[in-house]
Amino acid sequence: MEANTRGTGRLPAAFLTPGSSSFMDFLSDHQPELLPGKRTLPPVQGVIEAPHGTTIVAVTFPGGVVLAGDRRATMGNVIAQRDIEKVFPADEYSAVGIAGTAGLAVEMVKLFQLELEHFEKVEGAQLSLEGKANRLSTMIRSNLGMAMQGLAVVPLFAGYDLDRERGRIFSYDVTGGRSEEHNFAATGSGSVFARGAMKKLFRDDLTAEEATTLVVQALYDAADDDSATGGPDVARRIYPIITVITDEGFRRLSEQEASELSRAVLQRRLEEPDGPRAALL
Secondary structure, eight states, X not given: OOOOOSTTOOOOGGGTSOOOSOHHHHHXXXXXXXXXXXXXXXXXXXXXXXXXXXXXXXXXXXXXXXXXEOOOEEETTEEXXXXXXXXXXXXXXEEEEXXXXXXXXXXXXXXXXXXXXXXXXXXXSOOOHHHHHHHHXXXXXXXXXXXXXXXXXXXXXXXXXXXXXXXXXXXXXXXXXXXXXXXXEEESTTHHHHHHHHHHHOOTTOOHHHHHHHHHHHHHHHHHHOTTSOOOBTTTTBOOEEEEEETTEEEEOOHHHHHHHHHHHHHHHHHOTTOOSSOOX
């Protein structure tokens, strides 16, 4: 399906043939072997050891939604990478955080980004947030064969719904099953501890700043009890990736902002080792 740069220099007919607005459908018709779910899997004895990433958290507030993730990737009992990126923009008004097999997850995110961009260029309009969530569900389902061999990808999808004028969160299972989460959500091995923290700290009237503080608190609690989740690393200057999505679009907090939030949480934990007793701030 490479462009024909010789002779007339024209693109192959596949690129000029009208079809679906889905890039995945386009690949399925012309080069299906490029799709992750179409690859032939070798026979494997036991579970394949590969770097895995956790934990991803999300919380809504009246003006939008915050999606954040820690930076640690593990392979068994070994820290495979300390500064992996697990949260990515899907498009202007949505983002996806990855938990599971890191290599496959990053590949899936890139394909998902391309899928949304392809739809927008073909149709001349953005896919609805509900439609984006459904497209991601289909992509996860196509990875089921690898998931059965231990190479699962379980993302968390969040975005600002322009039609409903609010932030929304969607969680998934390895089969592609999709569920909309209300108020907050977490996925990954540290999700149980992160969810417990968010349950205690969540309020309906959170500001964007309070919501970002809440997710750092949740990731700190997850790292405190889950060895696969990395907490703020002041010595190495490695801090969680924090993104805010509002009606103005996607924004990733700068390293300086993430550092200040993380240091504030760490300072408070030094003063109150058992966690905040009352309000979030």
